[in-house]
Amino acid sequence: MRVGVAREIKNHEYRVGLTPASVRELVAQGHELLVEQSAGLGIGAADADYQAAGARIVSTAAELFATADMIVKVKEPQPAECAMLRPGQILFTYLHLAPDPEQAKALLASGAICVAYETVTAADGSLPLLAPMSEVAGRMSVQAGAHCLEKAQGGRGVLLPGVPGVLPGKVVILGGGVVGSNAALVAAGMGADVTVVDRSPAVLKRVAAQFGTAVKTLHSTREALEAAVCAADLVIGAVLVPGAAAPRLISRELLSRMQPGSVIVDVAIDQGGCCETSHATTHAEPTYVVNDVVHYCVANMPGAVARTSTYALNAATLPFAIALAGKGWKQALKDDIHLRHGLNVCEGKLTCKEVADALVLPYTAAESVLQ
Template sequence: MIIGVPKEIKNNENRVALTPAGVAEFKKHGHTVYIQSTAGEGSGFKDEEYIKAGATLLPTIEEIYGIAEMIIKVKEPIASEYNLIKKDQLLFTYFHFASSEELTHAMIKQGAVCLAYETVEKTDRSLPLLVPMSEVAGRMAIQEGAKYLEKPLKGKGILLGGIPGVPPAKVLVLGGGIVGTQAAKMAAGLGARVVIMDVSLPRLRYLSDIMPQNVVTIMSNEYNIREAIREADLIVGAVLIPGAKAPHLITRDMLKTMRPGTVVVDVAVDQGGCIETCTPTTHENPTFIIDDVVHYCVANMPGAVPYTSTLGLTNATLPYAIQLANKGWKKACAENEELKKGLNVVDGKVVYKGVADAWNLTFESVETVL
């Protein structure tokens, strides 16, 4: 198969979808790999390393899309890429269709095969291609939140861990999945007082067992959330419903009950956000303020630490990408239930229910396209 890796062109997206080591693996299986020039530089990989691994460099994104049977990316295509995508071309990347109606309709129109990292799902319901970036985003949420609590950045002027004789900050984490767990660990490690909420009692029991003493678990419901946000200094939104829009756990009216300078970090913003007032921002302009509450809503947080993120992501995606290349997407998805669940839009049909529901589109069973 002919594999194409374009350079990411989303604002401040420095990750790359394939490392030189990944190129070598594809070559070992007899595939041809084209990399757009300088695609890996943001992550610390030089063109020479890709050439040495066996890739062919092409200077433009148009040439990459023009020649490849499978495009491997990190982030969803943006508007300038839509018309480059060919009918029946396989795109393997993060899509987050439920947060973008424009992207959904564009991929339907292009007739592409859209296999989304974020909905590849194991039998235990874990999301193997979302986990590494969720780990990065969860840890970064505290790193960034601590920074924006500083007074020059319009925060409360609170040091997350406090000092002897001065209490630490109060951190509220909504959601006890991968993002929430990592965020709570980081906040606790810095000495903050942490509350983590989830709707699953078994999950809360597990978290209560593994977390240090400065982390408290509380059942997530509207009453408890309204009470907790009044005291919180930093709030992390870490709720995910695979392939679907995140629910709004904090609504616009709740902001007025928070103290001025509170910081909210909505990691779920690429799935619509779990804080109603959050809209996607970029690393260039990461925050905005509503009702004296600082909102940090960067949709590609791991892009700020591209070396770590690229290695973490490609460790997870490469085995699946090799299967797709070796067998072709139809056979690979028919034989692997995990990959089958990654199919979202195929030949103009929406085959993932969460996406169809998000935009009131006709849902067709994935079996109709295999």
């Protein structure tokens, strides 16, 4: 198969879909690899590195999209990229369609086969292609939040670990999944007062077993969540409903009761955000203020640490890319139910129920398009 690696064009996105090492693996299996010029510069991979791995460098995105059978990316295709997709072409990347009806419409119109990293599953029900970036975003959320708490950034002027004689800052993490656990790891390591809020007793038991007394756990009821949020210096939104829009846990009214200068880092923004006042921002302008509360809602947080993120992502995505390229999309999805769960759009049909429900669009089961 002819596999294309696109240069990311989203604002301040420096990751790349395949590293030179991943390219070498695909080339060794007989595939032709096309890499858009300068695609890997953000991770320190020059065009010469890709050529040494066996790839051919193409000068423009138009040439890449017109030639490749499968496009491998990191972030969702931007409008100009959606317009270049063609019927029968495979797109393998993050999509996050539930809060993005315009992208969904464009992908449906393209006729392409779009497999989303974030809905590929594992045997234990986890999301193996989302997990690496959730780990990165969870860890980054605390350092981003700590910076936003500085007075010069609009925050309360609170140092999260405190100092002798001064209490540490209060960090409340909404959701104890991969993002939440990694946020708790860093926040507790800094010496902050950390509470993880979740509605699952099993998740709370896991967090308690992992961190012991370094992290408090709180069962999520409306009353408990509101009290925790209102007392917090930093709130990290780490909730996830796979494929679907994130639940709105912080209303505008609740926001009005938060402490002036407190900070919300809404990691759930890829799926629409868990705060009513959240909207996606970029690394160029990462924050805004509503009701004296600083909002950090960067939709591609791991892009800022592109080298770490790309290598972590490739370790998870490469086996699936090899399957798609080696077997073709139809056979690969027939053979692997977990990869099949990643199929979001196929030849003009929406094949992820959670996305269809969120966008109120017709749903077609993936199995029916594989007949």
